[in-house]
Amino acid sequence: MFKNYWKTAFRNIIKRKGYSLLNIAGLTIGMTCCLLIFHYVAYEKSYDRFNKQAGNIVRLRLDTYQNGVLAWKSATIYPAIGPALKKDYPEVQNFCRLMDAEGLFINEATNAKFNETKGYFADQSSIGILGIELLEGTAGEALTGPNKIVISETLAKKFFGSGKAVGKRVSGNAVSRLVSYEVTGVMKDYPVNSHLDIRYLLSYPTLGSILRLGGDSSNATETSFGWYDFYTYLQLRPGTDPDQFEKKLPDFCNRYINNNQWNKTNNRKAALHIIPLTDIHLHSNYNQEAEVNGNGQAVGFLFLVAIFIIGIAWINYINLSTARSVERAREVGVRKVLGAARSSLVYQFLAESFLLNLFSFLLSLLLFYLLLPSFDHFVGKDATGIGLTSRYWQLFMAVFIGGTLLSGIYPAFVLSGFQPIKVLKGIFKNSSGGLVLRKGLIVVQFMTSVVLIAGTIIVYQQVTFMRQQQLGFNIDQTLIVEGAGSIPDSLYNPAAEPFKTELLRQSNIKSVTASSSIMGDEILWTNSFKRIGPDNPSAITLYILGVDYDFISAYGLHLLAGRSFSKDYGTDARSVLLNEEAVRQLGFGSTSQAIGGKVKRNRDTLTVCGVVANYHHQGLQKAIEPMLILLTNEQRTYYSVKVSTDRLPATIAHISSTWNKYFPAHPISYSFLDEKFDQQYKADELFGKVFSIFAFLAILIASFGLLGLSAYNVLQRTKEIGVRKVLGANSQQILLLLSKDFLKLILVALLLAIPVCWYIMYHWLQDFAFRIHIAWWVFAIAGCLALLIALATIVLQSMRAVLENPVRSLRTE
């Protein structure tokens, strides 16, 4: 019996070639999209899951409230929190802390220098908690005691070539002090699908010993409840409910942090929260994140898009097979007369839909593996190896089987329900119920397509808007040279001014300025400030930018009141510039009133000498923060070099050689500011691109369905068309006749799509501090596009019937 089902199913697919092709093409595209998106989602969700204990590991984060207002949200916390939690709460089995450490490393044997980022001071426990695998060295003690370093396999090759690395020594200058480290371990390269990029780890006690050598006896790395630079992970005892544990943290904060004198007088409160290790990549977006994390919302969006696209393809199957039910009715009637039970007919039609789906699945599998490398390249992920995780295979199979059954069962029931008596008497008609459903499904397809098209346009508009907006500073032809972080201040300071002066001697270099942060970077230097005034104003958090004398003029920052820093004023070490936002938040009545005003940080009192117009220090996703600009002439995180466009290579070569002359110990590293700034929009731009591709494919599949339906419509109405033509109807009238019903549906789809799309995109835009308004014409364009594509599809199908000699179609009767 089963063999018979498969056989007839197969023959039916072959016999109705055109329709099968439309279905297979739609399903194959739909499934391939679905597989690719699932692959992407699987990869994004795979982050940190390689860690076998991931389920028990959480990261702490810190919210700081100033006067009851959330002022600062950071992914890093105070170093004393971890040990205190472990001591007080039995559910905390262990903890580990990581603090950023980057710098220059020198192979002591060969004196080869390497500028390395992505390293951390880390507790010994981090090896176990973060799932670090050691290839060399003893996992149990590689980071115990000061002056030890564990390096990645890649780094080991780079530092020492092949051969054993453990036991060798490197000097490193993290935290501006040269320390000789013993290599105590080589770790397997840390997986890329982790929220951390770890290339080396320095033993945590080293940090403490460096501070002590610098004269700090406070043991801050173990006792500080104020230095918020430490990523802290907790390993919870198996069986601990993280939510229950989190409820105990407010009490902990009150005991250890909020009751201290400084926090009380400044009306500051800390709140600790936890986030599961595996949620960090997609759901954590605070200040001081270790890496730029993914966007959980975008991933969720894409997942829905995948389901919708494959759904559109299945709708095609339902529509095409029910629309053509007349063709199958006779077969059903005859089979029933021959004794077929309804169930066996249901099986037969299900077999047909299953075969079609299976074939499409195999094709899409092939396409998936073919396209995977280019897709990964396109989205900028090195994830080809992961394919689909078993979880997502299961999910896909569930979607596949569910969709196949759902899309197969309805037509199967419709088709198997025909009463043989009616069919045999020839009074069988298409049921109007099926017609309503078919119309509804077409509306759903085109609604989805219009939402995707309009969504794409809005994403593009927003990205373009961000790119074209005036930034408030001059970004052109700026070369950013990273400061010589490895060079101790004593050697650096005498070289800095001569370096600048020598560069400026070159006619193609217009200005050179140094600063603590650069446009496009998150400002990590913040302090709490108060305006000094009789009304006893409250403190706010200001973002601090340290600059030299030339920064304001080099970047063309617009001075609204007062003056810029100048060598003519001896007091400028205590003078500061504010941006408008800071003026507003500090509560100076106006920009001019701010001039000469005083602001206070701890015991430090500073005088406002000027106010600069707000400018976008970061991309337009971010709001403009209140900024305080401080003259710190020894500042040297970045040099910004303004160059002219002609003879650029020569200018760059000149900058390099000058650099090497003054800072021979430190290799130069530079980039262009406009490119660096633009990096901030890459993720949104990519989102737009991915979105537009899937929008295009969605409407393509939907028009496949329309193609099939209108072809059938034309076929059924051949005689009617012939009669109408004989009666004098012209081509336009016939085309209108054939497309009217479909176009009505698409208009309905458009009307429904507007509120849905508006709602979704309105929420998407809320992520951007500076955003566009959704314009009505976006929907008009999206709607016209959908309408045009639909119309083209229908006209293409109808043209033959319209142009055919009516006598022919009538004669066939």
Add this chain to the structure above:
Amino acid sequence: MLELKHISKWYNVGGKPTFILKDINLKINDGEFVSIMGPSGSGKSTLLHIIGMLDDASEGEYNFMDQAVHTLREKQRSQLYKQHIGFVFQAYHLIDELTVYENIETPLIYQNIKSSERKAMVADILDRFQIVGKKDLFPTQLSGGQQQLVGIARALIAKPRLLLADEPTGNLNSRQGEEIMDLFKQLNKDGVTIIQVTHSEKNAGYGSHIINLLDGRVEQ
């Protein structure tokens, strides 16, 4: 074999019942060969469908081989006609996607007969109807007469006791029609009860008696 008592059939057309069959009383014995005649629209097909259990009567009793059909549930009824009744249509109604062999085999599949047995039965009937050479062809590759031959073979494959034929020769030329009628005669001799609808006096003559329908009533 079967008996109709006071069978009526009506449809509601525009709120008013329109009678298609009115108070039909009929008894057909085992081994009969009955021809139903009457003008177009007189209800012949409807009557045949009711006898074949494809359609319900609106009123009346129907006994088939000692079973009260009008009291049976759908499933039991289908079980009954699957076993005992074969249908032949004017338009043949072969399944285009199946070969001659598969068309004939289909009723056996729906009766859950084993594959080896099916093979033997189909082979047997192909032989008997002398269409072995055509078994792998599709219906569209056959002439009308050949198609009807396949239709009859398919109706007989499950060895029914009753063969119902609605204008089986309606689409055939007279020579082909004659062949079919000869075949029916032979089948009847072999013990199959036959009820056929026909317009042709000549074809009706092959039967053992004739029922004339006029406006839904049996003319005596």
